[in-house]
Amino acid sequence: MSEDREFLTSGRDAGVDRRAFLRAAGRTAVGVSALALTGCYSVGLPSQPPLPDETFDYDLAYAALPDGDFTWPAINYKATDRQYWRQIVDYDSKPTGARPGxxxxxxxxxxxxxxxxxxxxxxxxxxxxxxxxAWAGDAEIRVKRVHPLWRPPQEMIARKPSLRQYWEEGMEPGLKNPLGARAMDLWQGNTDTLFRIHGTPEPSSIGTNASSGCIRMWHQDVIDLFERVPLRTKVTVLGAETKA
Structure with missing residues (x-):
């Protein structure tokens, strides 16, 4: 298996319902035309869903999503400011030096x-x-996890001792798992930063500062991103001094 298609499954062996995923990703958009219209480069995994364009169907993209053993609930996306919906935007990458992909x-x-x-x-x-x-800088996605297990950090266990039961073996994947449908772990060299991009069972937390976790995404969005980016993708997390 090539590195760019490899991912680590920490939870159950997750067989993704491909047809359902394609519906949720909004296959009504034509990927090639979206690339042409936006002047974007061809980046990411070859099997990724089309980019959203002016005809993108948000009802479909954020509908309930069957995914192996689970069905992630539909997102009431209209209750969230439109700026937080999945979309192509103008973005000047010069200040961060971020390259396509x-x-x-x-x-x-x-x-x-x-x-x-x-x-x-x-x-x-x-x-x-x-x-x-708590962390900013440059890293790489070194682990991609489908239906990840969750282990609470020690500081959370200190606040809520009942969570200790999940420390050794982790919380099983599922609708209540804090990491949600997917997780992408960021590493610097051989060091795990403990920084994660992951799903969330709390859709109303998108666009907010939540009480715990790293970078949360709607299940449908984290799956969409997961299907686009290969391992070794560079990730820059902006600090307070470089925030846009």
């Missing part, structure tokens, strides 16, 4: 950008937990 996380404005060209990006809304402000 890389990711920039702006925790202060609660956006994640997947860079498409020096002037365009696919933007997702995120929710930022306390851990999301």
């Amino acid at each position: 890389s990711i920039v996380v702006d925790p202060y404005n609660r956006f994640l950008y997947w860079i498409l060209s020096p002037k365009k990006a696919l933007r997702y809304g995120v929710g930022v937990g306390k851990a999301g402000f």
